Amino acid sequence: MKLSRAEYNEIAKFTEKLRPTRQCLRMLKERFPSHSQSTLLSVFSLQYQKRIKRTIFRHHTPEAIETYYKRYQTEAQTHPADPVLLDMANEVDLSPALMARLILDRFLQDSNSGTPSKSVLNSMLKEPSLIPDQTLAKNIYQCTINDCCYGPLVDCIKHAIGQEHEVLLRDKLKERNMSFLDETQLRTMGYDKTPDIILEVPVAVDGHIVHWIESKASFGDDYSHRTYLNEQFWSYWNRFGPGLVIYWYGFIAELDCQRDRGIMLKECFPEDIVTLYQAGQTHAHAQPRGEPGSSQPSPQ
Structure with missing residues (x-):
């Protein structure tokens, strides 16, 4: 559906406080019941990606990554049944799938004593059961399925x-x-x-x-x-x-x-x-009798 710029701005402003979780779809639909869910999700996804592009540098510093990783290790050990990574991502306003990628990359550096290849990292994000740490695998999976803007599941759906x-x-x-x-x-x-x-x-x-x-x-x-x-x-x-x-x-x-x-x-x-x-038929029917191009014979 077409939206006026005023309608679009109203939706975009509402999305500023939302996180990319499944619950946000329900909130959007409740707030804008006359718009299709597909349109609302697409608008939110575009707005959220712009938001992430503005702030992603803060999360990619070595200091930030180390802080997130140490915090994950502590909380996952203390509360192994909790969705630690998902909660952390929502708290710091980072896409859960991108948070999962940061933490998995850091975990693999510890395990392999070096930077993991992109193919290994991507394969584990797509299939968390390949991750040797079961608690981390569960947390990665929770982030992937609860992120409606980023991650391998979203890429596949798109x-x-x-x-x-x-x-x-x-x-x-x-x-x-x-x-x-x-x-x-x-x-x-x-x-x-x-x-x-x-x-x-x-x-x-x-x-x-x-x-x-x-x-x-x-x-x-x-x-x-x-x-x-x-x-x-x-x-x-x-x-x-x-x-x-x-x-x-x-x-x-x-x-x-x-x-x-x-x-x-x-x-x-x-x-x-x-x-x-x-167009040719319309033109032919519009021709007056007897004129060139008319389908009717001219009078003798």
């Missing part, structure tokens, strides 16, 4: 949702008998940077020509949309012409301001698509 919406887009195009090339086909043709869909025959949406369609299974806020414009959309426009971006979880309505320059935003698959054939 990838699956992105794939799901790309399939949905292709199905919608097939229902309309529209000829297109998808990203995989375009890559085999030698294109290195492509939108999700190139239409082999352009269409019109809201009176604007569309040559390509990009699917985004997220909410379009100022920062993400500006980043996509600079890194993707304008390059698509330069190479393929005007196009359409679908933000399936909505966007700030005021951002849809580039239509005349060739980039249109929608929050769902458009129903008012006009194909070249339909």
